[in-house]
Amino acid sequence: MPMPSPTGDRAPVLRRVRRAHDQGEEHTPVTAAIAGLGITEMGKVFGRTASDFAGEAIALALEDAGLAADDVDGLLINANQSPEMVPTLQFSLGLADLTLVNVMSAFGSTAATMLQYAAHAIAAGQASVVACVYADAPLREGGSISQSGYSGRRFDAPGLAGLRFAYGDYGPANSGYAMALRRHMHLFGTTHEQLGTIAVGQRAWAQLNPAAQMRNPMTIDDYHASRWVVEPLHLFDCCLVSNGGVAVIVTSAERARDLRQPPVHLRGFGQCAPGDTGRGERDPATHTGASKAGELALRQAGIELADVDVLELYDCYTYTVLVTLEDYGYCAKGEGGDFVADGKLGPGGALPCNTGGGQLSSFYMWGFTPLSEGVIQARGQAGERQVAAHDHVLVSGNGGVLTFHSTTILSPHEGGA
């Protein structure tokens, strides 16, 4: 696997990683499925709380599945910037007698970890209908994003936590990702022309998605002309910020068969958090956990990369898509720029990716953006933007600054047996 290896005889950090997954090729098939999906209005939808969006998303997902609130015995909440995404959200929503409840946090890779937990609990008989939800309401009418919860503005941080603000290093993620992109450009010659094809391709997909926030056309010239946010990130390299909510209902594959929608089977999972020592042994800027997480998920699903028909890749920035493609093994390390340059990720391309517009152009619900579009594609319900072959959909999650990764394989076909 293409993780940087420890140099010299420095104590290898890797040795601490338990390698249970490397011991054998056998994996227990997953037997859970997504039976319901709910997506609220997205974007500049003002005057509603995150809890309100969460409740509506779950209600929509239950209705989609043909289930009722009384059927829910599990609630998993994606921790995010909202102070309302706490265990007591259960009370606000009036959900009673749950046997599985938690707020989960692995930043942008959380969605898959929720699905994993739900699937395992269902297989073990500890819950039967688990609602997994993401909701946030950071945008205020008349306010700008830089004044929202995403500004990272915090003057009272004590001790060394306050040092970054003294340098003017604001924003929770922009500078970290821009730092990583600059590194990739330096090492491999990656260009804005290449990154721009990702932004343009996703906008073209968004134009086919009625639920997308950004549906006006974007050309490569528009991309180049968009202002710098944190150089080398243009505005159009960066994701949106959205008010809204998304929920999915996870249940057993068996139960899902009898429900309203075609089941979307959870066929494979993989997580990898390589860590960041802040030293030369590791370089999350250019080598992410996608390599290991992808390998684990594909193996559990019993498929190869070539079997994946649709990609829904976590896209907090264009660069995240590019480096994730490299680490999944679609091309060699450093060749991501060349790989995407022909527009193969866009509509009509050879490798359909972020088919709803992604977080760059549809809406920003962290891992629930790629997950929700993955469910829609796997069901074959994407309308104008439906990809013809959709037997296997790969969904990725990425969090921190390229330091937490998750991969999920979705399929309309049941695995195992």
Place this chain on the structure above:
Amino acid sequence: MTVTTTPSDPAKPVPVPDAHSAPFFDGARAGRLMLRRCRACDTFMSPIAGIGAPVRPRCVACFSGDLEWAASSGRGSLYSFVIMHQLYDEAFASDIPYNIAVVETDEGVRLTTQVVGCANEALVIGMALAVVFERVSDDVTIPKFRPAS
């Protein structure tokens, strides 16, 4: 490593040293860039692991809990850098566009900081840098880096 006082907009945020970070800020005031070092294997580390993280409790190489504060040589090279164009805080309005940099010290430690005495256009990954100290209030001094001669 001299301590200089540069005129600084008083509205800019000034770190508030606490008991855990005092050795870092005391060192900076005395012209020393303080890092964490493992007594068991001598590995140097950044004082904190990232945004909002506490002072490192464990060695990243050998997991020893026996860490100490130790001075860096103050020399390193530019690992990566970005140019801030977005205005988040009026106190930085006249600085835009300004750089934020990650410097890899000769001890192999990456630190988020700022390069001074160098135009944005002249920043190049790999360039040699040396620490300088900037007094941002009567009590608090912070490390920055400048091109090494």
